[in-house]
Amino acid sequence: MDDALIGRFAAIVGEKYAVRAGADIVPFVSEPRGLYGGVTPLVLRPGSVDEVSRIMALATETRTPVVPQGGNTGLVGGQMPDKSGGQIVLSLSRLNRIREIDTHSNTATVDAGVILETLQQAADQADRLYPLALASQGSCEIGGNLSSNAGGVGALAYGVARDLCLGLEVVLPTGEVLDDLRKLKKDNTGYDLKDLFIGAEGTLGVITAAVVKLFPKPKGREMAWIGLASPEAALALFGRANEAAGAGLTMFELAHRTPLEFAALHLPSPPCPIPLDYEWYVLMEISSGRSGEDARALIESILESALEDGVIEDAAIAANLSQARDFWQLRENLPEAQKPEGASIKHDISVPVAAIPAFIVRAAKAVESVSPGARVCCFGHMGDGNLHYNVSQPVGANPEAFLALYKPMNHAVHDVVRAMDGSISAEHGIGVLKRDELIATAPPVAIDLMRRIKSSFDPAGIMNPGKVI
């Protein structure tokens, strides 16, 4: 890219918001896992949709590749420029206005750059709930949540980011603005454009704003750590809790003993509230729209009957809000607790909920065949069929030698996933990390349709090239 072109782009946002080099540019070209550091001559930080539109029009005119970026928390490299130095980064973070909260329609209309936690808090202040909840919620942004169709914990009762979105504003590669910021639950006027941009990781257009759903705020929430003998028992408990609480079952996380032992060893606080004597654990939350007492009575009745019937072995209910936060903290610490155990190879998979127990058996065999002695750290959103199936190196093994098994390990685990009609990317997306595998293993007819969409929406190929497809 020559200086004249860089100057034309910079002039759209003003020099102050055109980051060209040095320390200022670092946060935009490095990412959480340290895998996809890229190179860019320019990060543009527009302050309005009109500026985004003018940037894209100029990009189309000059065939300049553009990489949209939100809070830069993505785990698959979707928000990173490549190493060519020929791609510019388009940061949406300055578009950070909550345009409206409508408590009658139960919607919020927000700019793409609003931080998830900011929206959660604004909803809370309006006595509503925005239920999307992610580990990165303090820095990830709504536009990125939608572009990657984020999932997280709240998806069980409320759905993934896609399910929570009613309308979008999108700047197309040409700079045209698609204004579909509508608050409608029912709207059958032609093809569903919105859901194409959601989950497209910025390869079809730039999401600049969205209308999202809000919900009544639960009046009571109760959380329990539960010990069980097997994934089958967890599945039985899930069925019972679903039956008893329906939409009030707001969290159902599964964890094997291994990651909890790692947590006890390396991050002893907060401790596991029940002894590490069981093979499997569930962290379950029950919410009530009525009262705290109601949620308490409901979770107690579920756990009591499950104990009586031998479905579960042990359980501890959080005594207060601070303990509930500890319960969740322990679950959230599990990836961190793995680090001192050496190198790890991670998977973000989903299978039908009913297939979780069989998957766990078959995947363990697959892991063992690739790396005997490797230690499976299995935990995740069981109620959604979504496991973060992480594998730590064998004790005493060479980390590099273990990481050299990354691809065979992925393939072995993903083969099990595919055989069970599952997904090799449940909630993190494709980005760069899984692009080759997606193209190699998805049904060719699906890839063909995706390519047709890509080339008809972005014929110049300037929207986040090299990602997804």
Added chain:
Amino acid sequence: MDDALIGRFAAIVGEKYAVRAGADIVPFVSEPRGLYGGVTPLVLRPGSVDEVSRIMALATETRTPVVPQGGNTGLVGGQMPDKSGGQIVLSLSRLNRIREIDTHSNTATVDAGVILETLQQAADQADRLYPLALASQGSCEIGGNLSSNAGGVGALAYGVARDLCLGLEVVLPTGEVLDDLRKLKKDNTGYDLKDLFIGAEGTLGVITAAVVKLFPKPKGREMAWIGLASPEAALALFGRANEAAGAGLTMFELAHRTPLEFAALHLPSPPCPIPLDYEWYVLMEISSGRSGEDARALIESILESALEDGVIEDAAIAANLSQARDFWQLRENLPEAQKPEGASIKHDISVPVAAIPAFIVRAAKAVESVSPGARVCCFGHMGDGNLHYNVSQPVGANPEAFLALYKPMNHAVHDVVRAMDGSISAEHGIGVLKRDELIATAPPVAIDLMRRIKSSFDPAGIMNPGKVI
């Protein structure tokens, strides 16, 4: 179409299932409203996905337009061939197998031709709920429900047909089969193809099977007819009920007095359970996953506090299941009750829930400006912002003269809808009925994107031509 070509198509399904003429063909070329009777030389009734695939391959080879058809209950002409005699009808009704009900994953995998009521019953027998509920449920089919993204009453708590679908099997115009029959709630592997076919009314491909969500069956349901002074009061009641019951608020239907008076006059049974002394009425249902008593206590507490606070004027709770059926029957009879009052002009619109009261005021003025004395029959799914805003002719007016106002009336009402960021087709779709209006009034950039999708998925233009776009 020459006889040789007709013979080639017929050979795929066998003569028995190739309907060519006479009385047998009538049910496939006439539709509920009698507006879109078409002409076809051939109705094909394939018995397998493979036959559908071979039909589409031959259609592509010979550039033969194909009109997919389910239960033929659509209200916008989407399932009808045109009058050219050059389009063949592809009936999916023989694909009517429920492939699997998975009570752990809470899914049903069903052929496109399964009748909605059949699926409802099968779910019920498995102690689950399939919540899609439509007036036509005794004859409409799952494939049509998805192709038209049907809404109905259950959408309030459970979502529209799109929200209820996890996976699809689709035969493309070329005959290729896209197998995406997955049971996954979380799956971020590339563009969302599924949601493109849903609501596309058969213009992009032929849906042959689907995975749909099932829910725990409520253990208690309580229904009440409620009298109120205004739509504002109904909105306040909706807020309270939503707050108190959350996902347990499973129906919130609004009706003005006029259609209820018509029902009392022309279809006196079942009667309105409260006097026709109020200006507005709400039919509300509260469900509980716990017990009938729980649902009863909840609906009573909502109604009591609303009465005390002057939000509502009167209410009657159904005493038993049979009375609850009568309550619903009265609501369902409202379109029928309009018929003896002469000609009517109908609208299927949605606006943000918060805008419902303002819409009702502004739309009434629009109606009056087009046809002074015309009687508005306003009722519908208020909780979804979706009203069936029907207009009966003025007393004593000439029906033909009134119907001649169809377009100006539509335009006047739809102008109000558009000014409020609403939808001119909330749940019935576009089909033939609203195609010209969609193209003329939707943002050109949206129409352009839809056309790009259409031409990249169906370059030969053989999939249900003349519909939607």
